[in-house]
Amino acid sequence: MTISFLLNNEPVTITTEPMRRLLDVLREDLKVRSVKESCGEGECGACSVILAGKPVTSCLVNIAQVEGIEVLTAEGISQTPAGKILIDCFEETNAVQCGFCFTGFLVSCWHYLTTTPVADAEAIKQAISGNICRCTGYVKIIEAVQLACQRINKEQSHEIS
Amino acid sequence: MKSQKRKDAFAKLTGKCRFLDDYTVPDMLQGYIIYTTIDRGWIRKINFPAGFDLQEFTIVSASDIPGKNIVPEPVNDQPFMTSEVVDNFGQVILGIAHPNREILKKFISLTRIEYERRNAVTDTKECLDNEANQFGEIMHLKHELAPTYNLRHLWKWQQIFYTQHQEQAYLEPQGMLAEYNIEKEEMKITGTMQCPFFVKDAVESIMGKAVKNVVIETSEGIGGAFGGKEDFPNLLAGVTALLAWKAQKPVKIVLDRKDDLLITTNRHPSRVDIIAIMHDQNGFISKIDIDYRLDAGAFQTLSPVVLHRGILHATGGYNIAEVKIKGSLHRSNTPPNGAFRGFGAPQAIFAMESFIDNVAHRLSISPLRLRQLNLLKTGDQLPTSQIVTENHLQDCLDRVVQLSGYKKKFTDFQEYNKTNTVKKGIGLALGLHGGGYTGNGEKVLQSRVKIVLEKNGMVNIYVANVEMGQGAHTTLAQMVNSIFKLPPEKVNVVIPNTSQTPNSGPTVASRTIYVVGNLLQKLAERIKSELGFADLKDHIAKNQNSFPQSFEEVFVPDPADDFDDITNQGVAYHDFSWAACVVEITYDPDLYQIRVDKCWNVLDVGKVINEGIALGQVYGGVVQALGWALTENIYKKGYPRLSGFTDYTLPASLDIPEIKVEFIHTNSPVAKGLGEIPMDYPAPAVRNAFLQATGIMINELPLTPERIFAAQGRSKK
Numbered sequence: 001m002t003i004s005f006l007l008n009n010e011p012v013t014i015t016t017e018p019m020r021r022l023l024d025v026l027r028e029d030l031k032v033r034s035v036k037e038s039c040g041e042g043e044c045g046a047c048s049v050i051l052a053g054k055p056v057t058s059c060l061v062n063i064a065q066v067e068g069i070e071v072l073t074a075e076g077i078s079q080t081p082a083g084k085i086l087i088d089c090f091e092e093t094n095a096v097q098c099g100f101c102f103t104g105f106l107v108s109c110w111h112y113l114t115t116t117p118v119a120d121a122e123a124i125k126q127a128i129s130g131n132i133c134r135c136t137g138y139v140k141i142i143e144a145v146q147l148a149c150q151r152i153n154k155e156q157s158h159e160i161s
Numbered sequence: 162m163k164s165q166k167r168k169d170a171f172a173k174l175t176g177k178c179r180f181l182d183d184y185t186v187p188d189m190l191q192g193y194i195i196y197t198t199i200d201r202g203w204i205r206k207i208n209f210p211a212g213f214d215l216q217e218f219t220i221v222s223a224s225d226i227p228g229k230n231i232v233p234e235p236v237n238d239q240p241f242m243t244s245e246v247v248d249n250f251g252q253v254i255l256g257i258a259h260p261n262r263e264i265l266k267k268f269i270s271l272t273r274i275e276y277e278r279r280n281a282v283t284d285t286k287e288c289l290d291n292e293a294n295q296f297g298e299i300m301h302l303k304h305e306l307a308p309t310y311n312l313r314h315l316w317k318w319q320q321i322f323y324t325q326h327q328e329q330a331y332l333e334p335q336g337m338l339a340e341y342n343i344e345k346e347e348m349k350i351t352g353t354m355q356c357p358f359f360v361k362d363a364v365e366s367i368m369g370k371a372v373k374n375v376v377i378e379t380s381e382g383i384g385g386a387f388g389g390k391e392d393f394p395n396l397l398a399g400v401t402a403l404l405a406w407k408a409q410k411p412v413k414i415v416l417d418r419k420d421d422l423l424i425t426t427n428r429h430p431s432r433v434d435i436i437a438i439m440h441d442q443n444g445f446i447s448k449i450d451i452d453y454r455l456d457a458g459a460f461q462t463l464s465p466v467v468l469h470r471g472i473l474h475a476t477g478g479y480n481i482a483e484v485k486i487k488g489s490l491h492r493s494n495t496p497p498n499g500a501f502r503g504f505g506a507p508q509a510i511f512a513m514e515s516f517i518d519n520v521a522h523r524l525s526i527s528p529l530r531l532r533q534l535n536l537l538k539t540g541d542q543l544p545t546s547q548i549v550t551e552n553h554l555q556d557c558l559d560r561v562v563q564l565s566g567y568k569k570k571f572t573d574f575q576e577y578n579k580t581n582t583v584k585k586g587i588g589l590a591l592g593l594h595g596g597g598y599t600g601n602g603e604k605v606l607q608s609r610v611k612i613v614l615e616k617n618g619m620v621n622i623y624v625a626n627v628e629m630g631q632g633a634h635t636t637l638a639q640m641v642n643s644i645f646k647l648p649p650e651k652v653n654v655v656i657p658n659t660s661q662t663p664n665s666g667p668t669v670a671s672r673t674i675y676v677v678g679n680l681l682q683k684l685a686e687r688i689k690s691e692l693g694f695a696d697l698k699d700h701i702a703k704n705q706n707s708f709p710q711s712f713e714e715v716f717v718p719d720p721a722d723d724f725d726d727i728t729n730q731g732v733a734y735h736d737f738s739w740a741a742c743v744v745e746i747t748y749d750p751d752l753y754q755i756r757v758d759k760c761w762n763v764l765d766v767g768k769v770i771n772e773g774i775a776l777g778q779v780y781g782g783v784v785q786a787l788g789w790a791l792t793e794n795i796y797k798k799g800y801p802r803l804s805g806f807t808d809y810t811l812p813a814s815l816d817i818p819e820i821k822v823e824f825i826h827t828n829s830p831v832a833k834g835l836g837e838i839p840m841d842y843p844a845p846a847v848r849n850a851f852l853q854a855t856g857i858m859i860n861e862l863p864l865t866p867e868r869i870f871a872a873q874g875r876s877k878k
């Protein structure tokens with residue numbers, strides 16, 4: 001089956017079995033390395049991508065479902081203004097540890113930041129509740145997202161004024 | 162002050178950092194393993210499925226091993242692969258490789274192994290309660306000072322404590338890539354691991370004389386380890402190497418999560434019996450007798466070392482005149498348990514800290530008062546007769562009590578609980594952790610480190626210690642650069658590779674910063690004084706002909722540190738880190754559910770090099786400990802015990818309390834161990850808070866609703 005979709009703003013067309021996981025197609029066929037497999041059953045969020053504007057776990061999506069849809073991964077997110085702010089904040093707070101989960105966190109946090117950038121710890125906890133991190137205890141991830149919210153809100157208020 | 166940024170963060174955030182599964186090499190085969198799926202018995206027959214061309218597969222079994230079928234460990238008792246006898250679920254029977262992963266998986270899922278079963282011990286209590294299951298060396302520690310008790314007020318009390326398995330759950334599963342170079346007869350392994358030189362020994366053991374040279378390199382990213390990548394990689398690297406050698410093609414194995422959960426090492430389940438003789442009113446402990454048992458699984462492997470650390474931490478932060486400790490390993494038919502952050506200390510400290518609160522509860526005295534009365538102070542002796550020369554436990558305790566408002570909350574909660582169904586509780590616990598290898602370990606290891614000053618002005622650091630998330634490579638570079646004072650990007654740790662890295666020992670035992678970092682700093686100081694520069698950049702620029710230049714340093718322990726491995730007397734650890742913790746919980750008796758609201762941590766880990774990274778270690782360790790205390794529950798009798806993360810409740814963002822951390826006595830010249838201590842103390846603090854909230858003594862972990870329900874039933878009877 002031939003499938004076309006938009007990957008990080010670039011059109012791609014591939015021929016493959018329709019039931020293959022989006023995760024495998026991204027990693028094996030398209031060499032997208034930011035998408036990680038950890039649990040393979042939708043529990044950990046390490047394989048998260050943005051699909052049609054929403055964060056999903058790519059280990060539970062078949063490639064056939066992606067036809068004509070836009071897929072954004074950490075590679076693409078890191079090129080966006082909000083992605084850059086987030087990366088800066090993760091770096092500044094020394095939030096990253098082993099990093100295996102972090103491209104997944106970048107995806108959910110970016111979605112949060114671009115939809116509801118409220119620097120509220122409880123709301124952020126909710127937004128990242130589908131991502132498991134075994135190293136950090138989440139504290140610094142939350143701190144970094146709060147910082148990013150403040151920055152993005154400041155930038156936006158500058159733009160308006 | 163802002164902490165220096167981690168060197169690896171950007172690459173890890175953007176997907177540029179390569180973890181093992183991101184490595185591919187030309188002609189690479191996909192490898193996997195077939196393992197035993199019964200607990201005990203014999204393999205009788207292997208049936209491969211029809212409809213596959215067996216020629217396309219490379220298959221290895223124990224009979225293909227050109228070297229020894231023994232994984233090198235402190236006790237050499239575990240085979241790489243088994244062909245007949247089954248001692249536990251998860252023993253590797255075959256390694257299999259094929260160019261196509263899907264075909265390989267299908268072939269494996271259709272392969273049938275026929276067994277003959279024998280009775281097995283898989284229940285942790287069944288294992289630990291029966292002395293017939295004891296195996297390996299029994300360890301003893303005895304220490305007697307003049308008895309301090311007043312004979313008229315003696316009270317003797319015995320309590321038993323149990324803890325269960327804990328799964329590592331590093332997010333990156335175990336994986337290895339083996340490449341065999343036929344001309345050079347060289348086996349190269351790249352993998353996600355903590356101890357490249359252990360893996361080298363293992364591959365040399367399995368390959369024997371069949372290969373001339375073994376080179377081990379770690380993958381660029383190591384996706385969490387916690388001890389779980391200390392010894393299992395030895396086995397996996399061995400099997401992967403064997404496949405690559407037979408196939409004469411590179412082979413990569415990356416475990417599926419389910420298999421990683423089922424067959425790799427876990428934290429040892431424990432049973433700790435404490436009998437103490439105390440003053441019957443104030444709880445002053447004058448004599449203690451501890452029986453510390455670990456369920457090692459089917460083979461001893463490194464368990465004696467865990468056992469050793471366990472008995473050496475068994476009296477916690479208390480000064481007791483007469484101490485008798487016995488440590489023993491027990492055998493079960495579960496996969497061998499292994500290293501896991503804390504390494505025997507969390508089980509010991511859970512028992513001791515819970516015991517203290519049980520005593521306080523029985524005597525109706527404050528747990529804080531009881532701790533103060535028995536607290537270990539500078540000048541006191543540890544059970545090893547080691548005199549404590551630097552001990553900030555008292556300061557940790559005082560500070561955490563003050564920060565948390567412990568005293569007021571303790572009485573407020575007592576009042577609150579009289580009239581409310583939902584209960585509040587506050588609990589204390591102390592922690593201590595010896596830095597570096599136990600006893601003579603560091604003396605034997607003789608860690609070596611290397612610094613190379615390059616022509617282009619870069620400083621390259623060569624150590625065998627890996628960056629597995631803990632921030633070691635950033636922190637080590639920072640320690641060196643505290644002498645050289647170059648821009649941070651000029652000083653880097655090179656990815657460990659056994660052909661160019663000196664053996665600075667494994668990445669374990671809170672030793673990376675404490676032993677290796679302090680050694681590197683010493684070397685940097687020596688380089689500075691030997692070269693006599695004021696500005697290193699200038700010096701290299703002006704003396705281009707004498708660079709690159711390489712310098713090495715070997716670790717020399719304090720000659721006064723002597724330890725007797727038989728009597729366990731002497732200096733077990735040159736430096737201890739200290740901690741005190743207060744946890745506040747809410748308990749809902751309708752749901753039998755504990756919610757941890759707040760957790761205060763005050764730690765003395767000596768000098769803090771990078772505060773951001775150090776805080777991250779504490780936050781992460783605390784949350785891992787809370788998981789162990791509350792939700793992480795593997796045990797089901799028999800197999801398969803878990804099918805994936807769905808069955809194993811890891812702490813998620815919504816479960817975490819407000820965590821406060823403060824480091825004290827940071828003006829110390831020495832950076833002490835940090836990685837493990839945050840795992841040691843939070844679990845008993847939670848358990849003690851539950852005791853305060855409900856008056857129910859539960860001497861077991863994890864405190865799942867099921868366990869609380871059962872205990873509540875018992876306490877009502």
Ligand code: FES
Binds near residue numbers: 057058060
């Ligand atoms: S790998 Fe997809 S959610 Fe864990």
Ligand code: FES
Binds near residue numbers: 100101134630
């Ligand atoms: S940083 Fe290691 S799992 Fe999150």
